[in-house]
Structure formats: structure tokens, C-alpha cells
Amino acid sequence: MGDSYPVIKAAVVHAASEFLDREKSTDKACRLIEEAGAQGAQLIAFPESFIPGYPFWIWTHTPTRGAPLFAEFFANSVELDSDCVRRIGAAARKAGAYVVMGVTERDGGTLYNSQLYFSDTGELIGRHRKLQPTHVERTVWGRGDGKDVVVLDTAIGKLGGLICWEHTMDLARYALTSMGEQIHIAAWPGISALTHDPNSGFFNDVTASAARHHALAGQTFVLNVQSCVNEQVIEKLGLQGQEDMIRVGGGWSAIIGPNGLFVAGPHTETETILYGDLDMQQIVYIKYICDSAGHYARPDVLRLLTNFDAQPVAEQVGEPSSGLPADFKSAKPQREESPDGEGTVSGG
Structure with a gap:
């Protein structure tokens, strides 16, 4: 009979965070997971930095004005x-x-x-840190390294993901393809809300192009998931009535097949959960045409070198010490009797 290929029901959560509030954002995430699970979803994807929210102020405020917001961001981040x-x-x-x-x-x-991966038994099974924060994101986030290039072999398929502008890093995308990625979670913020005209389309067009291209080039399903902006975000930023800087809405979410066509969506502007069936046999038909890390590759001409090592800031050689010479003997304070009979301490 041969092998059979499952159909996986996936959910993409297009929603706003409870901005800069870790506990309330976690509450909302748990409610949305429960809702999607009740609809039979086997895989549920959330946007970039859903907990505690994306730092939109890095695009609208000077570093000095943004400092108090960063302090709140830091206090509400996740360990x-x-x-x-x-x-x-x-x-x-x-x-x-x-x-x-x-x-x-x-x-x-x-x-x-970061993207955190949880199994259906609740275990934290993987983490991807964004390899290179984009532009002014470097004022709030550090860089990931080789250990953050992750594809997880799970019961529903091989899961991987990238965050936002990492999708312009072709070598990062190909690294995931070479590791056999079958379902890709592309997480972004609702940056299209940082424009007055919701129909301008630039950022949404960029997102759509990146997601659909990776689906076809990597022969993988793509769950493209973005957040949107609500009044709470704008109020926290102190930008009420300044739609030339940021507005309510935004985001572009969709589920895309390995042929580059839409399985669900796209959806923009308002909160929703998109659902779609991932027929894993579709991957076989696209691999027949172009297995990018297999029969369609030319390793004699082009080959990728991936360094999966962590890059620590310090490497220990030997054992830590007090800094004193190994044979140093500290003089112990001597106890003497004072005339009144009380003990006193003197140096040796």
C-alpha cells in the first residue's frame, strides 16, 4: 500500500497583544489556543513578539522618548x-x-x-531567536546564533520558522529547506499599521511575496502570521489622532501551500483566527518538480555552510579562582584578651 500522508489542520492567530502586559497577553494567548483547539486545530501559530507585544515605538519615537517604554518592555519580557x-x-x-x-x-x-515551540503534550521542544534584528530593532533585541537555526521533527511534520525580515536572508531560508522543513511559521508584526493609507499595500505586498516564494522555493507549507494594532497600543505610545504615524488595524496573515497558492486568507486589519488543512501529499508533487535541497540542487557549483554552534561571549579555560596566588596563606586574625576581659581581634 505504501506510505500515507496526513492532513493537518492548522490555525493562524491574527490578533493584537495586551500591549506591554505579559500576564494579560498570556491570558489572551491561552484563550485563543483554547478556541483554536476546540475547532480541531493541531498546530496554532502566533505573531512576532505576541507576548508582551511588538515594540512599535522604535519606529515612531526617538531613543530617549522610547526609554521608559523599553523599561516596561524589559520588565514584561519572558524567561x-x-x-x-x-x-x-x-x-x-x-x-x-x-x-x-x-x-x-x-x-x-x-x-x-524568539519563537517558542510547544508540543501537543505541552513540552517546550524548541526555540528560534531572530538571527539579526532589523534596522532599529537592534536598539531593543540582541542577535541569535547557530543554535537558533531549528527544524523540529514532530508527529505532524518537520516544523521550522523565521521572523519578519529574516525572510530576506536567502541562506537562512535554504538552511531550513536543507533540514527538511515541511511546515514553516513566518511570524511578523503588523507593520502595515505604520502608515496612514491602509490600501498603500507596500508592506503587505512584501510579506505576500516573501511567504509565497518561500513556500514554493522550499516546497513547504507557510503559516504567515502577523499581529494588528488596537487602540491600546496607540494610547500607550501617546499617539492618539496621529494616523500619519500609526493607526488601528494592519497585518497580513495567510496559509500558503507548497505550490505558492492560498490555503486560507489572506486576512488583514481585524482580529481573527484563520484555519486551513495542510495536505502533506502536496509536498510530494512539488518535490517532483523541484526538490531544492535534493535533485534540483547543484552542490558541485553552490553549497551552503551552516554553523550550528552557539557563540558565547566568554569561554572558560581552567577553573575560576579568587585571583590570589595558589600558595597564598592568609594570616588569620588573632584573638587577644583585653584588660576588661572582652575579646579583641588583632592582625597577625
């Missing part, structure tokens, strides 16, 4: 060993679905733009 992560895992387990959650991750004094 891996945290109640936030455990709650998302519990929601995934209850829904019986894989979940890919966009977060701003805090590690020490640095923030990272």
Missing part, C-alpha cells in the same frame, strides 16, 4: 523558566495542539526576538 511558559505549555496540552508562540525572551540583561 524560559517562568510561569508564562508553563501556562502556554498547559494550554497547548489541553488543546492537544502544537503551538508556536512569538515572545520577547529575556536572558540576563539582553532581550531576544
